[in-house]
Amino acid sequence: MRSIIIFLLAIFIITTGCAGNADYKKPDDPLEAGREFIRFALDGDMRRAKIFILPGAANERLFENIEKKYAAESQEEKDNYKDASIIINKSQSLNDSITIINYSNSFKRENSEIKLIKRNGEWWVDFKYTFTGDTAAE
16 A cells, blocks of 8 residues: 555656646747746756746756756855846846846856857846856857
């Protein structure tokens, strides 16, 4: 009986965990998409943050490096990130499909920027921009 309960619990966890992204709809607004990406990253929910990453080898590699760096942080550091508020310093639309968001958080208070690109009606984070500053459209 106990093994059946454990089996059913495992099935429940797998199916609800995988279905989490199926019902999720990314925001239609670049500022809201950027905020959600940042919040997921601060909360350590890298699985959900990753759905915002613009597909491409460089973006995916850079994001994986950030995932590894976050995983290596102490629990205290992770808790501080989770408790941090997002501070939007500036949001700049370069055109109808590119927006740059300058932000920090109340824990580290270091300015950073992300570039959001609208593709096929969805806003994506061009993560390379955070490291290169290249504003050109892909």
